[in-house]
Amino acid sequence: MDALLSALPLVADPSVLLAILVGSLIGLIFGSVPGLTYSLALAVVLPMTFQLPTVAAVGMLLGTYIGGMTGGSVAAILIGIPGTPSAAATVLDGYPLARTGRAGLALGTAVLVSTFGGLFSLAVMIVSVDFVSGIAIKFGPAELFALVLFGLSTICGLAEKSLLRGLIAGVIGLLVMTVGLDAIDGVQRMTFGSTAFLQGVDLLVAMVGLFAVPQIMQTLIDWRRGREIRLEAGDVRSEMPKWSELRRNFGVIVRSAALGTGIGAIPGTGGPIAAFLAYDQARRFSKNKEKFGKGELAGVIAPETANNSVTGGSMIPLLSLGIPGDPATAIILGGLLIHGLTPGPLLFMEHKTEVYTIYLSIVVAYVAILAFQYFGIKLFVRVLRVPPHILSVVIGVLCVIGTFAIRNSFFDVYVMMTIGLLGYLLMRARIPVTPIILGLVLGPTLEREFRTALILSDGSYAIFFQSTAALIFFALTILIIAFHFIGQTRARRAAPNAKASIDAG
Amino acid sequence: MTQQGRDRLAGSILFVLAALWCWGVVATIPVLGAEGRLGPRGFPLGLGLLLAAFSALLIVSSFLSPKDEAVQELKADGPPLGVELWAVLSTLGFLGGYTVLLWAAGFLVATVIIVAAGLVLILGKRNWLFVALMSFGTALVVFVTFNKILGVYLPHGRWIDIWF
Amino acid sequence: MRSFGVATSWLAASVAAAALIAVPTAKAQEDFPTKPVEMTILFGGTAQTIGQLLADLMSKELGQPVVPVSRTGGGGAIGYSHVHSTRPDGYNIVWNSNSISSGYHQGNLPFNYEAFEPIARVTVEVPALAVRADSGWESLSDMVEAVKSGETKLKMGASGQGSFTDLTAKALFQELGIEDKVVYVPYGDGKAPVELLAGRVDAAIQWPGQFIPHVQSGDLKMLCVTGSERVEVIDDVPTCAEAGAGDLDITMWRGLAAPEGTPQEVVEKLQEAARKAAESDQLKDASGKLGFEISFMDAQEFGELIAKDDEVIAELLKSGN
Structure with missing residues (x-):
């Protein structure tokens, strides 16, 4: 309590509040442009914080991180292109909502549940940091492999009508990510001796390609055929979610928040996995499953709650063990270090006040983001009044710049285009795109943890069945697949001529 | 083109790509699988084989689907x-x-x-x-x-x- | 149609302006720099943070911004290739490291260190070997004894094959003569310390900064550092050579280099800017906190060091595979 009281005036200092606000705004902007994410935002902000006093600097970094995580939903909902990988699942229902003029509702809900998720995970962290980090540390390569495999099982839910098509998509995603320099043995894979290929396919590059390129093509087709969907001024409402709506989804919100916090706490996983798992569970337990993918609000709520809960969750290993879970938290770690805050077991004893300033900064950042978004939504939805074909020119420019900015590589832009074309062709062949994303997100971790586990066990596969955590995740994976088949068989029996039966499997 | 036809086309193209991929993997990636560990070749090769298998299944399933639906012409509102x-x-x-x-x-x-x-x-x-x-x-x-x-x-x- | 004409003349004007900028003159070298200098950064994490800080400090010296541009991937190969392909005029420099040699000798780069003009070494980082505090190993020789007499192999956590900590691990165990009783477990993103904490590996080689908090809390113990001298912040930890590992001396340096053929005067200007930055309080302050050491070396000495280290790394990679 003393620590909290001494931290309060430190954070309430106007310059600190300003730093957090600026950070949140920068994060929001980066988050909402496809290709630009909080990782880049943090790298840009870090030098700015060199000059600042500790509390302001840390506040600015945290604001940027949280703003970036929240901002990802804006582009996902408005233009159907996720601003960050963590928002890829938000597109599924957020974009259809926007197309029917309910962008305001989707955006408003997204920011509210994001805030809830963030604060929920913060609370969990404050109460149980030691307990959670104790569990997180038990997640070795074998357990992580099991967890990621469980994540892949959500392909069943995302595959829409045909599991076979979903699997094809998932495998393509996994396959693409093996190109480049192998992280374990340092061997070149499918690079054909070219240096440019060594950098491999970046997740963000592939994601921008898969979402943006087919969409620009589709917009042009619709426009040329005079079928462009144009929302008139009156159609774009900036309605806010009603409490009843949120209350109805309370179960989804709490489950997603818990899931996000848990996944965030395990180093090496992160936002996208949490978002997809949350989306899948929301759909699975929902009474109106068939509405998912067509503009169901719970389909926005689940991933957005989960990905922001990851922020608090990832602070647990970062602060208590000094382990960054992803590149973004690695930059935050650098910022903490440079200001003399060395994360680790001693941080909570020797720098109690600073730890509380971190907690308070997170709260302030969420308040700031809530305010920014509340006023921003009215502005954002105006984007929808721009005719899509004109907007697509600007989207094209931003996507190229965003892709380039990830690693300042022109090669990446060509990769983005190639993957985009591939994505379009696959879509025309009725192969769903979302499982590709899942494959891209999970592929590198899946392979790396699997191979590392085998190195640890000297080649014995028994390592995968020796821990309870791994067994639980394997069991869950099998359960989900089994349920999927039972569900499909039932649906087929109920409607023998249903479309679902076209695609065996 | 019918839905059935399109599935066969997509399946065939993917199958050829998967085969090429597997050939590339075998030709260029060393095994390095000593001490029972899975080397750099394992995953790409396994995934390539999976893709080949799945696309073959896609072709097969297009033959098994109910005639009346499968041979239906693709919806007329596909773009020219x-x-x-x-x-x-x-x-x-x-x-x-x-x-x-x-x-x-x-x-x-x-x-x-x-x-x-x-x-x-x-x-x-x-x-x-x-x-x-x-x-x-x-x-x-x-x-x-x-x-x-x-x-x-x-x-x-x-x-x-x-x-x- | 009139605006089309405007556009054409505007384009012509811009081409003319570009031509003016692009023509190199002798005077350009004296005035260097007349436009921003691009500093390519090859890696994320600490390398990026120090690079950004250095760029910031050098900007003040040069009177033109030094812009840190991150070009990561391929173990540094992407960034090296980019800078290699630019004009040798000093406006494109690279924040380099030993990775130039490891990249080349692993076949990931078509050119070696000779394709670059060294400017200055700025910092060094020395890996450390750590074990769990409850392992019962108080010194390097304790560990070596245990491994020699034990049945099972020592599980050793470092970063992936060809990374600097991996090379260090190989060199150390070769020197100790127990390399066939060691299993190298590659981890990414600096995860090796947690894996050591959790007991999944028996020892880890990473940067001291990653171990220090856990050493302070009493969970881990550092047995030695791999350089020829002790590290300032942890001067109670012996060097591996002192602890019985022959004359092992493995240190990772970071410095600046420009494409081959960059004029000597330009290199000198950059070298002096780097020297000033290295002497600044700000970099010194950051070094203590981020866990690196400042160790300036001018262009000539730096060139000799790179050549010497290149041989060592070539040898290590040859025997490692």
Whole structure:
């Protein structure tokens, strides 16, 4: 309590509040442009914080991180292109909502549940940091492999009508990510001796390609055929979610928040996995499953709650063990270090006040983001009044710049285009795109943890069945697949001529 | 083309690609699988084989599907091939052209040119004032927000480099 | 149609302006720099943070911004290739490291260190070997004894094959003569310390900064550092050579280099800017906190060091595979 009281005036200092606000705004902007994410935002902000006093600097970094995580939903909902990988699942229902003029509702809900998720995970962290980090540390390569495999099982839910098509998509995603320099043995894979290929396919590059390129093509087709969907001024409402709506989804919100916090706490996983798992569970337990993918609000709520809960969750290993879970938290770690805050077991004893300033900064950042978004939504939805074909020119420019900015590589832009074309062709062949994303997100971790586990066990596969955590995740994976088949068989029996039966499997 | 036909086409193309991939993996990636560990070849090869198997299944399943639905002509509202080809090539031309321009002429010049070209050549806009406002406007707004305010690095041109 | 004419003349003007900028003159070298200098950064994490800080400090010296541009991937190969392909005029420099040699000798780069003009070494980082505090190993020789007499192999956590900590681990165990009783477990993103904490590996080689908090809390113990001298912040930890590992001396340096053929005067200007930055309080302050050491070396000495280290790394990679 003393620590909290001494931290309060430190954070309430106007310059600190300003730093957090600026950070949140920068994060929001980066988050909402496809290709630009909080990782880049943090790298840009870090030098700015060199000059600042500790509390302001840390506040600015945290604001940027949280703003970036929240901002990802804006582009996902408005233009159907996720601003960050963590928002890829938000597109599924957020974009259809926007197309029917309910962008305001989707955006408003997204920011509210994001805030809830963030604060929920913060609370969990404050109460149980030691307990959670104790569990997180038990997640070795074998357990992580099991967890990621469980994540892949959500392909069943995302595959829409045909599991076979979903699997094809998932495998393509996994396959693409093996190109480049192998992280374990340092061997070149499918690079054909070219240096440019060594950098491999970046997740963000592939994601921008898969979402943006087919969409620009589709917009042009619709426009040329005079079928462009144009929302008139009156159609774009900036309605806010009603409490009843949120209350109805309370179960989804709490489950997603818990899931996000848990996944965030395990180093090496992160936002996208949490978002997809949350989306899948929301759909699975929902009474109106068939509405998912067509503009169901719970389909926005689940991933957005989960990905922001990851922020608090990832602070647990970062602060208590000094382990960054992803590149973004690695930059935050650098910022903490440079200001003399060395994360680790001693941080909570020797720098109690600073730890509380971190907690308070997170709260302030969420308040700031809530305010920014509340006023921003009215502005954002105006984007929808721009005719899509004109907007697509600007989207094209931003996507190229965003892709380039990830690693300042022109090669990446060509990769983005190639993957985009591939994505379009696959879509025309009725192969769903979302499982590709899942494959891209999970592929590198899946392979790396699997191979590392085998190195640890000297080649014995028994390592995968020796821990309870791994067994639980394997069991869950099998359960989900089994349920999927039972569900499909039932649906087929109920409607023998249903479309679902076209695609065996 | 029927749905059935399209599935067979997609399945065949994917199968050929998967086969090529597997050949590439075997030809270029060393095994390095000593001490019972899975080397760098295992995953790419396994995934390639899976893709081949799944695409073969897609072809097979197209033969098993109920006749009445499968042979149905694809919905008439699919885009005409000409329009589709135009959209695909325009998009790729726009993005690719922009990238080349960025490399050669840097952000400002490239953006002004490509936005104008997109509006005029692809979308057929002839309102010059609108085209000028859009192209210069996009370039300036992106430049100021991202480069000047947020400090994101934007490409400088190799041949022409206009900057401020 | 009139606006089309405007556009054409505008384009012509810009081409003319570019031509003016692009023509190199003798005077350009004296005035260097007349435009921003691009510093390519090859890696994320600490390398990026120090690079950004250095760029910031050098900007003040040069009177033109030094812009840190991150070009990561391929173990540094992407960034090296980019800088290699630029004009040798000093406006494109690279924040380099030993990775130039490891990249080349692993076949990931078509050119070696000779394709670059060294400017200055700025910092060094020395890996450390750590074990769990409850392992019962108080010194390096304790560990070596245990491994020699034990049945099972020592599980050794470092970063992936060809990374600097991996090379260090191989060199150390070769020197100790127990390399066939060691299993190298590659981890990414600096995860090796947690894996050591959790007991999944028996020892880890990473940067001291990653171990220090856990050493302070009493969970881990550092047995030695791999350089020829002790590290300032942890001067109670012996060097591996002192602890019985022959004359092992493995240190990772970071410095600046420009494409081959960069004029000597330009290199000198950059070298002096780097020297000033290295002497600044700000970099010194950051070094203590981020866990690196400042160790300036001018262009000539730096060139000799790179050549010497290149041989060592070539040898290590040859025997490692």
